[in-house]
Each structure stands twice: as structure tokens, then as C-alpha cells.
Amino acid sequence: xxxxxxxxxxxxxxxxxxxxxxxxxxxxxxxxxxxxxxxxxxxxxxxxxxxxxxxxxxxxxxxxxxxxxxxxxxxxxxx
Numbered sequence: 001x002x003x004x005x006x007x008x009x010x011x012x013x014x015x016x017x018x019x020x021x022x023x024x025x026x027x028x029x030x031x032x033x034x035x036x037x038x039x040x041x042x043x044x045x046x047x048x049x050x051x052x053x054x055x056x057x058x059x060x061x062x063x064x065x066x067x068x069x070x071x072x073x074x075x076x077x078x079x
Contacts (some may be wrong), residue, residue: 001058003029004037008064010044027058034060 024030038051
């Protein structure tokens with residue numbers, strides 16, 4: 001049995017249709033699900049966090065990290 005776990009459930013995750021601690025019979029299925037989830041989370045969520053997939057034995061973890069600042073002050077004049 002393989003699990004896909006999200007390390008930290010941010011607000012965007014809690015408001016989404018995603019579930020945490022999903023079980024799969026196959027490692028390939030778990031890995032594909034984790035990759036699809038992290039891709040969608042990186043594209044659709046608020047951009048405060050960055051999501052990466054890390055294998056840890058029978059668990060495929062979606063790690064959560066603060067997204068690096070771009071250097072822009074957010075005043076609207078940088079772009």
C-alpha cells in the first residue's frame with residue numbers, strides 16, 4: 001500500500017477538492033497522483049506556497065514551502 005500525503009494543509013488546500021492521506025495499491029499510481037496534485041496546486045493556488053513531490057518509502061509526500069519572493073514590492077510598477 002502506498003500513500004500520498006500533503007505535509008501541511010494550507011488554506012488553499014483546505015478549500016480545494018483535494019484529500020490528504022490517499023492510499024493506492026501501486027507506487028506508480030500514487031506517484032502520478034502526487035505529481036498531478038502538486039502541479040495543479042502550484043498553478044491554481046494563491047502562489048504563497050510552492051509544492052514539491054518527495055518519495056519516502058511507501059509514502060509520496062507533497063512538501064510545502066514558502067514561495068521565494070520575486071524582489072518586486074507589489075506596487076504595480078515593476079512589470
